[in-house]
Amino acid sequence: MIAPFKTSYLQDMALTKTPLAKASYAGLLIALAAIPLVTGEFYVGELGGLFIFAIAGVGLMLLTGYTGLVSLGHAAFLGIGAYAHAIMLAQGVPFLVSLPLAGLITAAFGIAIGVPTLRMxxxxxxxxxxxxxxxxxxxxQKWDKLTGGFDGFPVRPPTILGMKVQGAIGTYYTSLIVLVLVIWVALNILRAPLGRAMVAIRDSEISAQSMGINLAVTKSIAFGISAGITGLAGGLYAHYVRHLAPDSFDILLSIQLVTIVFIGGLGSMHGAIFGAVFMRLLPQAIAMVRDDLPFGLGRTPGLEPSLFGLILVLVIMFEPGGINGRWVKLKHWCKAFPLHRRAASRRQKSYAKSERLR
Amino acid sequence: MESLVGLLQLVINGAATGCIYGLIALGFVLIYKATEMVNFAQGEIMMLGGFAAYTFVGKFGMNYWVGSGLAILATAAFGYLLDAVVLRRVIGQPQFAVVMLTLGLAFIFRAGAGIAWGYDSVAFVTPFTNSIVKFGSGVVLGADNLSIIFGTLVLCGVLYLFFSRTRLGIAMQASSQNQLAAYYMGIPVRRVFSLIWAISAGVAAVAAILLVPVQMVDVNSGIVGFKAFAAAVLGGFGSIPGALVGGVVVGVVEQLAGFYLPTGFQEVTSNIVLLAVLILRPQGLFGQVIRKRV
Known part of the structure; x- marks a missing residue:
């Protein structure tokens, strides 16, 4: 079991763990800001999409990784955010008002669906x-007066503070800014009482309750925040795809979103980002090797989802910490070299837990 | 009179579809009661059962009854192995990890079935295909629907006798009530759990075979599993009769909604029923409330 050794409470509350970490995050941010200056439109567009999925991943990480609840309908929140934002833009609402409003509307939907079910x-x-x-x-699909049905819904390119933001580069920078903001907000939630309460609920509902945490309220707020952040991602997604189609927000997308947090590593913000990177890279990697696979495997229609399924199964069975868990172990191995012991990264033995009696 | 006959036919059709939902929900409930896992791949296991029956009956040209029996056995063996090889390893991980695991398995099964049997819909001739049964004054029912209802009733009777009369069945009940106590009594709990997975896979295969005359088997027929959730929740997720009654209610409501309400409603009826149950009566129709004594 690798755990950071903390010597003061301020260290526990700090936003970044070490000054080195702070410097590397700043360096990463500067590098990301400079990328559109040196690479082509295609890569900038793909990275913009990655940021959008990372935003949704952060939203879902708050729910699944930190509160211990799993949602299989987050694609719906992405869809609600996307349509709300696009419809408001079409009505002439300015971008800076419409995007946060889309997030709020989605959060309201999240609370509406969360309140009745979170008691269970x-x-x-x-x-x-x-x-x-x-x-x-x-x-x-069916409410075509509002959403355009199967004809789809064109998304108007936004104007921010009198500047027309267009194309892949515009989406890239907007998504990057929103992603940084969302991560900052999420990290601050996590070190505030609300975040502590969420983690306590994840670890043990009974002990959280005995510490005076209102389970239903905290869970509903967590669900609302998670839905709201996903709604923001949805608003940006509308600009990314430029033309909304109702059938793109299906169960497969929901499962992809949950897969992001599982593969990335539950219970860490790094995990959400790692997961999003993995999620966006895998289809590209499949496309690259598709023609070289034996037995015509590359032309199998269900290749991509089944590969996601397989990776998900393997991760849950063999590395519940996900990519981030691997990464932490690798870091520890380097730090302790050559004194690393296998026992340091061994999983604790656990037994079947009953959720029936409580 | 005319509308009454029409209504009766709708209800019978709905009840037949509902029996299928009920059988899949029964699979969920059996596994949930025993191991507290929810198998999101139950619909896909049903799909595999359907393909297995197609292989034996349609491809190898076996007798319908022999081929179906073999398909049920093969699917049950698959369920046993699934638990022994995969699910047993994740005991102790949080519940949602199992949810994601079985969802992942569902996608793998779907792709595996696509590679093995192709992406076209398949069917085979059963004794119930395209035959009708007439009752008295103009009530005409399809033998396919009646066979589903009858098959479900027989299967339930067999399961009831198995759980209440046989040694193994009682051992299963004991292990699902208290694992530790069952273990102390010398019940091989792990093997019993794998056998429960086998039974639940076998029940799914029966559902698939009963469904063949009504609906062709294809890679996406596992979708029915999601509708069966509504049945299981309506029945109280943990009650075996509840799952069946829930299935029939969902099936009938779905048929009536498809007939009386505008298009688009039928697809979401089961989901609306599910959400309504969760809001109005979360413990379901037959759910028992268990309180822990401190």
């Missing part, structure tokens, strides 16, 4: 969000 065990949330996702998917 986490399982019911998974099932009811699954149902909610499919209902929203159908509504987006």
């Amino acid at each position: 065990s986490g399982l019911y949330l998974a099932i009811s969000t699954l149902a909610f996702g499919s209902i929203i998917g159908t509504v987006l």
